[in-house]
Amino acid sequence: QVQLVESGGGLVQAGGSLRVSCAASGRPFSWLAIGWFRQAPGKEREFVGAIHWSTSTLYYTPSIKGRFTISRESAKNTVFLQMTRLSPEDTAVYYCAGTRSLNWASPTDYNSWGQGTQVTVSS
Secondary structure, X not given: OOEEEEEOOEEEEOOOXXXXXXXXXOOHHXXXXXEEEEEXXXXXXXXXXXXXXXXXXXXEOOOOXXXXXXXXXXXXXXXXXXXXXXXXXXXXXXXXXXXXXXXXXXXXXXXXXXXXXXXXXXX
């Protein structure tokens, strides 16, 4: 069984940077891509970006492109989300998830989810 575990969340000041990690165990190569999502209190889960597991092809939601970067360390089956120029609007629980679908932006197309890691940006 594949498991995903996020880590690296925390409290950061506005304008700062933070990197969160997603470690996969089991058989993650059965996925097509790993996606990052976030969910703020009272809001729906929002797609942030995704990376193709084999080719490292990237896709970001337009609202964060240029501030966030997704990367992968194959040897450790780990995907990273590097966040820069953070603002209070980025405060949310950040989740990683695995999918075999080509529809990377849809949370319903993901079938394996981590428990999430809290990112809080203070003003």
